[in-house]
Amino acid sequence: QEVVHMSRLAGKNFSRAVELNPEDAVAWFYLGNMADKLKNYEIAEKAYKKVIELRPDYTDAYKGLIIMYMQNQQQDKVDAYVDTILSLNSDDYQIYYMVGTVFMATQKYDKAIELFEKALEKNPNHSMILNNLGSACLAVANLDKAMQSFEKSLAVEEDNAVTHYNIAVTAKMQGNYEKAYKFFKSAYKLEPSNFYLASLAAAA
Numbered sequence: 001q002e003v004v005h006m007s008r009l010a011g012k013n014f015s016r017a018v019e020l021n022p023e024d025a026v027a028w029f030y031l032g033n034m035a036d037k038l039k040n041y042e043i044a045e046k047a048y049k050k051v052i053e054l055r056p057d058y059t060d061a062y063k064g065l066i067i068m069y070m071q072n073q074q075q076d077k078v079d080a081y082v083d084t085i086l087s088l089n090s091d092d093y094q095i096y097y098m099v100g101t102v103f104m105a106t107q108k109y110d111k112a113i114e115l116f117e118k119a120l121e122k123n124p125n126h127s128m129i130l131n132n133l134g135s136a137c138l139a140v141a142n143l144d145k146a147m148q149s150f151e152k153s154l155a156v157e158e159d160n161a162v163t164h165y166n167i168a169v170t171a172k173m174q175g176n177y178e179k180a181y182k183f184f185k186s187a188y189k190l191e192p193s194n195f196y197l198a199s200l201a202a203a204a
Contacts, residue, residue, distance in 0.1 A: 025054040029061055036068055044068060057088055063098065070102050078102055093122035097129050104136055112136045127157040134166055138173075146170050161190035
Protein backbone atom coordinates (compact mmCIF):
# COMPACT_ATOMS: atom_id res chain seq x y z
CA GLN A 1 0.00 0.00 0.00
CA GLU A 2 2.89 2.35 0.78
CA VAL A 3 4.44 1.56 -2.62
CA VAL A 4 1.15 2.37 -4.37
CA HIS A 5 0.93 5.65 -2.43
CA MET A 6 4.50 6.57 -3.42
CA SER A 7 3.75 5.70 -7.06
CA ARG A 8 0.68 7.92 -7.05
CA LEU A 9 2.69 10.73 -5.48
CA ALA A 10 5.39 10.30 -8.13
CA GLY A 11 2.68 10.34 -10.80
CA LYS A 12 1.39 13.66 -9.47
CA ASN A 13 4.91 15.06 -9.51
CA PHE A 14 5.40 14.04 -13.14
CA SER A 15 1.98 15.47 -14.02
CA ARG A 16 3.13 18.75 -12.50
CA ALA A 17 6.41 18.53 -14.41
CA VAL A 18 4.70 18.21 -17.80
CA GLU A 19 2.35 21.07 -16.92
CA LEU A 20 5.37 23.27 -16.22
CA ASN A 21 7.27 22.07 -19.27
CA PRO A 22 5.03 20.35 -21.83
CA GLU A 23 8.02 19.85 -24.15
CA ASP A 24 9.91 17.66 -21.64
CA ALA A 25 9.88 14.20 -23.23
CA VAL A 26 11.54 12.56 -20.24
CA ALA A 27 8.89 13.85 -17.83
CA TRP A 28 6.15 12.61 -20.19
CA PHE A 29 7.82 9.21 -20.31
CA TYR A 30 7.94 8.85 -16.53
CA LEU A 31 4.35 10.04 -16.28
CA GLY A 32 3.40 7.29 -18.72
CA ASN A 33 5.45 4.74 -16.84
CA MET A 34 3.82 5.61 -13.51
CA ALA A 35 0.33 5.61 -15.03
CA ASP A 36 1.07 2.23 -16.62
CA LYS A 37 2.12 0.78 -13.26
CA LEU A 38 -1.07 2.12 -11.69
CA LYS A 39 -3.10 0.58 -14.56
CA ASN A 40 -4.29 3.97 -15.72
CA TYR A 41 -3.80 2.96 -19.33
CA GLU A 42 -5.56 5.93 -20.90
CA ILE A 43 -3.10 8.38 -19.35
CA ALA A 44 -0.17 6.03 -19.99
CA GLU A 45 -1.04 5.78 -23.69
CA LYS A 46 -1.42 9.54 -24.02
CA ALA A 47 1.91 10.17 -22.25
CA TYR A 48 3.88 7.59 -24.25
CA LYS A 49 2.46 8.96 -27.52
CA LYS A 50 3.43 12.48 -26.46
CA VAL A 51 6.99 11.28 -25.90
CA ILE A 52 7.09 9.88 -29.44
CA GLU A 53 5.65 13.13 -30.80
CA LEU A 54 8.42 15.09 -29.07
CA ARG A 55 11.20 12.56 -29.68
CA PRO A 56 10.44 10.01 -32.41
CA ASP A 57 13.61 8.05 -31.54
CA TYR A 58 12.70 7.49 -27.85
CA THR A 59 12.87 3.67 -27.78
CA ASP A 60 11.54 3.18 -24.25
CA ALA A 61 8.28 4.93 -25.15
CA TYR A 62 7.69 2.43 -27.96
CA LYS A 63 8.56 -0.41 -25.59
CA GLY A 64 6.11 0.95 -23.01
CA LEU A 65 3.31 1.11 -25.56
CA ILE A 66 4.02 -2.33 -27.02
CA ILE A 67 4.16 -4.06 -23.63
CA MET A 68 1.05 -2.23 -22.41
CA TYR A 69 -0.91 -3.12 -25.55
CA MET A 70 0.25 -6.73 -25.33
CA GLN A 71 -0.86 -7.00 -21.71
CA ASN A 72 -4.24 -5.62 -22.71
CA GLN A 73 -4.51 -7.94 -25.73
CA GLN A 74 -4.57 -5.10 -28.25
CA GLN A 75 -2.50 -6.80 -30.95
CA ASP A 76 -3.57 -4.40 -33.71
CA LYS A 77 -2.02 -1.55 -31.74
CA VAL A 78 1.13 -3.60 -31.08
CA ASP A 79 1.59 -4.15 -34.82
CA ALA A 80 1.46 -0.41 -35.48
CA TYR A 81 4.72 0.16 -33.58
CA VAL A 82 6.72 -3.00 -34.26
CA ASP A 83 8.41 -1.92 -37.50
CA THR A 84 9.36 1.45 -36.04
CA ILE A 85 11.00 0.09 -32.90
CA LEU A 86 12.91 -2.51 -34.92
CA SER A 87 14.16 0.08 -37.42
CA LEU A 88 15.34 2.31 -34.58
CA ASN A 89 17.20 -0.54 -32.89
CA SER A 90 18.48 -2.76 -35.69
CA ASP A 91 21.60 -3.69 -33.69
CA ASP A 92 19.92 -4.31 -30.35
CA TYR A 93 19.26 -8.01 -29.76
CA GLN A 94 17.09 -7.23 -26.73
CA ILE A 95 14.56 -5.39 -28.90
CA TYR A 96 14.32 -8.29 -31.34
CA TYR A 97 13.87 -10.62 -28.38
CA MET A 98 11.23 -8.45 -26.70
CA VAL A 99 9.17 -8.12 -29.89
CA GLY A 100 9.62 -11.85 -30.51
CA THR A 101 8.08 -12.62 -27.13
CA VAL A 102 5.12 -10.39 -28.05
CA PHE A 103 4.48 -12.47 -31.16
CA MET A 104 5.07 -15.65 -29.18
CA ALA A 105 2.42 -14.61 -26.66
CA THR A 106 -0.07 -13.99 -29.46
CA GLN A 107 0.74 -17.33 -31.12
CA LYS A 108 2.34 -15.79 -34.20
CA TYR A 109 5.09 -18.36 -34.04
CA ASP A 110 6.65 -17.90 -37.49
CA LYS A 111 7.20 -14.21 -36.80
CA ALA A 112 8.53 -15.00 -33.33
CA ILE A 113 11.02 -17.47 -34.82
CA GLU A 114 12.22 -14.86 -37.30
CA LEU A 115 12.81 -12.30 -34.55
CA PHE A 116 14.47 -14.74 -32.14
CA GLU A 117 16.85 -15.77 -34.92
CA LYS A 118 17.72 -12.12 -35.58
CA ALA A 119 18.36 -11.64 -31.87
CA LEU A 120 20.67 -14.66 -31.89
CA GLU A 121 22.61 -13.23 -34.82
CA LYS A 122 23.58 -10.42 -32.43
CA ASN A 123 23.97 -12.61 -29.33
CA PRO A 124 24.29 -16.29 -30.33
CA ASN A 125 24.88 -17.65 -26.82
CA HIS A 126 21.87 -16.25 -24.99
CA SER A 127 20.29 -19.28 -23.31
CA MET A 128 16.85 -17.70 -22.78
CA ILE A 129 16.52 -16.65 -26.42
CA LEU A 130 17.63 -20.12 -27.53
CA ASN A 131 14.98 -21.61 -25.24
CA ASN A 132 12.29 -19.34 -26.64
CA LEU A 133 13.33 -20.12 -30.21
CA GLY A 134 13.06 -23.81 -29.36
CA SER A 135 9.61 -23.32 -27.87
CA ALA A 136 8.40 -21.44 -30.95
CA CYS A 137 9.76 -24.18 -33.20
CA LEU A 138 8.04 -26.76 -31.01
CA ALA A 139 4.76 -24.89 -31.42
CA VAL A 140 4.96 -25.28 -35.21
CA ALA A 141 6.08 -28.92 -34.91
CA ASN A 142 9.62 -28.29 -36.17
CA LEU A 143 11.01 -30.83 -33.71
CA ASP A 144 14.54 -31.08 -35.09
CA LYS A 145 15.09 -27.32 -34.99
CA ALA A 146 13.51 -27.15 -31.54
CA MET A 147 15.89 -29.81 -30.24
CA GLN A 148 18.89 -28.05 -31.77
CA SER A 149 17.91 -24.80 -30.05
CA PHE A 150 17.34 -26.44 -26.66
CA GLU A 151 20.64 -28.33 -26.86
CA LYS A 152 22.49 -25.12 -27.71
CA SER A 153 20.83 -23.51 -24.70
CA LEU A 154 21.92 -26.45 -22.55
CA ALA A 155 25.53 -26.02 -23.72
CA VAL A 156 25.41 -22.40 -22.54
CA GLU A 157 23.60 -23.04 -19.23
CA GLU A 158 23.78 -26.63 -18.06
CA ASP A 159 21.74 -26.30 -14.86
CA ASN A 160 18.57 -24.69 -16.22
CA ALA A 161 15.67 -26.99 -15.32
CA VAL A 162 13.45 -25.43 -17.99
CA THR A 163 15.93 -26.42 -20.69
CA HIS A 164 16.11 -29.98 -19.41
CA TYR A 165 12.31 -30.13 -19.38
CA ASN A 166 12.07 -28.74 -22.92
CA ILE A 167 14.55 -31.30 -24.21
CA ALA A 168 12.56 -34.06 -22.49
CA VAL A 169 9.27 -32.91 -24.04
CA THR A 170 10.83 -32.64 -27.50
CA ALA A 171 12.53 -36.03 -27.21
CA LYS A 172 9.22 -37.60 -26.20
CA MET A 173 7.50 -36.04 -29.22
CA GLN A 174 10.29 -37.44 -31.40
CA GLY A 175 9.70 -40.90 -29.94
CA ASN A 176 13.04 -40.95 -28.12
CA TYR A 177 11.66 -42.13 -24.78
CA GLU A 178 15.02 -43.01 -23.28
CA LYS A 179 16.26 -39.45 -23.79
CA ALA A 180 12.95 -38.06 -22.56
CA TYR A 181 13.21 -40.09 -19.37
CA LYS A 182 16.80 -38.95 -18.82
CA PHE A 183 15.94 -35.27 -19.12
CA PHE A 184 12.69 -35.42 -17.15
CA LYS A 185 14.81 -36.95 -14.38
CA SER A 186 17.52 -34.31 -14.64
CA ALA A 187 14.93 -31.51 -14.69
CA TYR A 188 13.42 -32.88 -11.49
CA LYS A 189 16.88 -33.23 -9.95
CA LEU A 190 17.51 -29.54 -10.61
CA GLU A 191 14.11 -28.59 -9.13
CA PRO A 192 13.21 -31.32 -6.62
CA SER A 193 10.44 -29.18 -5.08
CA ASN A 194 8.57 -29.15 -8.41
CA PHE A 195 5.89 -31.84 -8.02
CA TYR A 196 4.90 -31.50 -11.66
CA LEU A 197 8.40 -32.45 -12.79
CA ALA A 198 8.39 -35.29 -10.27
CA SER A 199 5.19 -36.71 -11.76
CA LEU A 200 6.57 -36.38 -15.30
CA ALA A 201 9.80 -38.11 -14.33
CA ALA A 202 7.85 -40.96 -12.75
CA ALA A 203 5.57 -41.32 -15.76
CA ALA A 204 8.22 -41.02 -18.45
